[in-house]
Amino acid sequence: MATHCVDRELLNDWHIVADRESLSRDKPFPTRLLGVDLIVRERAGRFEVIRDDTGVALKSAERYGFIWTCLGTPRRDIVFIPEANEADRHLVSGGSIAVKVSGLRAVENFLDMGHFPFVHTGWLGEEPHTEVAPYNVEITAEDEVLATECKFYQPVASPTAREGFVVDYIYKVIRPYTVALYKSNPIQKHRLDVITLFVQPVDEENCIAHPYLCYLKDGMEAATVRSFMQLIFAQDKPILENQVPKRLPLDPRAETPIRADAVSVSYRRWLRDRAVTYGAIPARV
Structure with missing residues (x-):
């Protein structure tokens, strides 16, 4: 390593x-x-x-x-989050969570809807609602991986949810170790709550996750937003730390994808195209 x-x-x-x-x-x-x-x-x-x-x-x-x-010379500015400028949102850190796995694995896990019913049972998913419906993935003009028209039934989509509903999701990979999630707000369903996951690559097989939450204030306190995020990530952490190998394989033959993994496949290809190898197992040539 x-x-x-x-x-x-x-x-x-x-x-x-x-x-x-x-x-x-x-x-x-x-x-x-x-x-x-x-x-x-x-x-x-x-x-x-x-x-x-x-x-x-x-x-x-x-x-x-x-x-x-x-560590070098910045070629671009820090990621811009426009929702951080909206006065009716809680702007909350979800804490800094050390995870014994590659930061690229943490980003990919964040993109995975398929694990919701099994890892976040009763919260972000439940049986028999286990199927991930087809969705769209593209590389944008800003060179970001964008997944749209993602939909998934969630019994408790956020702390303000009073009943289960099909949640609209948008995923955006902004940088190799930065990914944003936009999801339906249970009260103002025409607007989206935003979670940006900034992952600090400590080394190739260890990272620190820094979730940044931009949640609409309606019906919710900032402390509740933070607690909900920490609950969800606490369920993810043991799954991530049991990943084998700890680094993310970039060879398309290394792990067999299914239809629900479309955004993951695009993310790995996007990393290969940008010659990102730190925290990864590079593809064989």
């Missing part, structure tokens, strides 16, 4: 390295990104990110309540 990353796509992009709420101004916070040990510390009224091996201060920023850094 490679110790450090050589993928320019990842080295020259922004990644979350800490939740602002978890930091103390008088105590440095150790973490790791792409195999590189880092220290997050406060200096002159702002947080900075330092490489532990060289002492060099990296480019850093604070956005959405998280501390971000880039």
Whole structure:
């Protein structure tokens, strides 16, 4: 397993390295990104990110309540989430959850509707509603993987749900380790709640998931949003940590897909086309 990353796509992009709420101004916070040990510390009224091996201060920023850094030279800005600017939404961190698996596996699991009835029984799915209906997948002009017309019956789609209903989903893979989910709000069904999963690749077989929740406030407190997300992710974590292999195979022959895996197949192909190998088992040539 490679110790450090050589993928320019990842080295020259922004990644979350800490939740602002978890930091103390008088105590440095150790973490790791792409195999590189880092220290997050406060200096002159702002947080900075330092490489532990060289002492060099990296480019850093604070956005959405998280501390971000880039190990190389940023080729683009931090992911923009327009819903974060809407005043009638709770903007909540779902916590920082360490998971013993490749971050690419965590993203792929987030895209998988097929596991809802079996892993999130009574919440995001239940029998006999187990079939994933056909949906559309495309690569957008912005070079993102977009899955639309996704529909799935959920008994408790969110904390405000009072009955089960068929939920409309849209998935968007924005960066290799960043994926967003837009889903029907049970009260304002013409609008969508948004969950963005920022995954911090600690190394090739370990990650930290940083969910960022933009939920409509109607009928719900911010603490309830956070608790619901943590409940769902706690159900996912043991499944993820039992994945074999821990890294994501990119060879189309490695794991047999089914129709419901259309977005996963597109995601893996998208990673191959961008020469992303960190956290993956590259395809054989």
